[in-house]
Amino acid sequence: MAFFSKSFFTIAVLLSLLSCTAHGQLSPNFYSNSCPNLESIVGSVMSQITSRNPSMAAAILRLFFHDCFVNGCDASLLLDDGPVVSEKRAPPNLSVRGYEVIDAIKSRVEAACRGQVSCADILALAARDSVRLLGGPSWSVPLGRTDSTSASLNVDLPGPDSNIGGLIKAFNDKGLDARDLTALSGAHTIGQATCGIFRNRIYNDANIDRNYAFLRQQTCPMGAGPNFNLAPLDATSPNRFDNAYYKNLVKRKGLLHSDQELFNNGPTDWLVRLYSRNPAAFANDFANAMIKVGNLSPSTGWSGTRRSNCRSVKFSSRY
Template identity: 60%
Template structure:
């Protein structure tokens, strides 16, 4: 994780935050456990707020952490329903995505989560939401006439506030259910169990 954070900061001009070292890691991994704790791409705002609240996060922290979608890509199968069925999407944006994501097939075709600056960690993600250019349904729900619109507006005009709030929320997320005592291990090589 530390390497990724340094990469965000130096390669993408993104935020930085203090990462506690000497933390314990699990000796096993579970795809199903990981996926059951991640909010789905088709959730509405109420479900997103509930999912984050269940982990101790505020709606403001939900919006800040969602800003990580300023980098990365999503598979067509994840955003197809949004571009073909939702009304809260810019028509030209949807049409441009349909060229690479047909109504059937092409499930593994990729599109950047942030089409404006896909390789920069910045606040363009929030500006995209204001223009109804959120790739995922769950992204666009953050700016859709609901309670999080004001926070999206703040981050779209103030990258320093976004970076600060994102860093604070990442530290909080890093402190979710840490392994203590004899659970897990402090790895000598972060890429594999000892």
């Protein structure tokens, strides 16, 4: 009888530990048995896509941010209209793109290990590889997220006209501090913005280099439509993930008002100076901040859903 009690206790402890891991913990080794080639599959597809079109790296990185900032990293932004109203309808998401890239990766992953990997984890890995493939840092991505079966149009992302106070508050509300904000804004070292997003800055903002403003005005006339033209967020090295974004801010050459607010006699000026002089400090802080973003309220556990089609809740399985 004593032997039975001891064995039962040991089993109960093991089950409890496994339950805690399944319900609350993300781990880089989550798929080591169920889908051991996952990271190589994601990296291969991303490499092919970014070699043909480097701008897709910025698109995937933005897709990841926009997904995680609404109820956590749960792939809810990937859902099309159906049983739920798609988050793609929210104004900040109207210009988000890259969904077909995640579809392509998901198709390859499903062929290798059907029903094992969530869309949320695929997006997290693709975002990491977007940075790595353009010369930025890499990091070990914690995995084990599940996919949402709902969506929310309450998209509380800070806009391009936000001031430093609003930016810090928006990030603090997500458990991210001013250092995370400044490092994550470095994602704007790649990517582009449409004329309508930065027009007010290049014509009316006082904290801007006048020659830079004049240059941008040549392709963004006052009377043009909002999507008249595109400009690189970092004109120095638009297809390379480096610290040039911060060097531009020091010269008052940030494309967006919210960018330049990071260097405008405020609390983040010192971080901008640090990153502009020390690319290793930027790379380290960016990687750490990305891990924190990936940990924003992730859905985990045995009861979670893995969508086999990232666009629909109709095709899903349970852990």
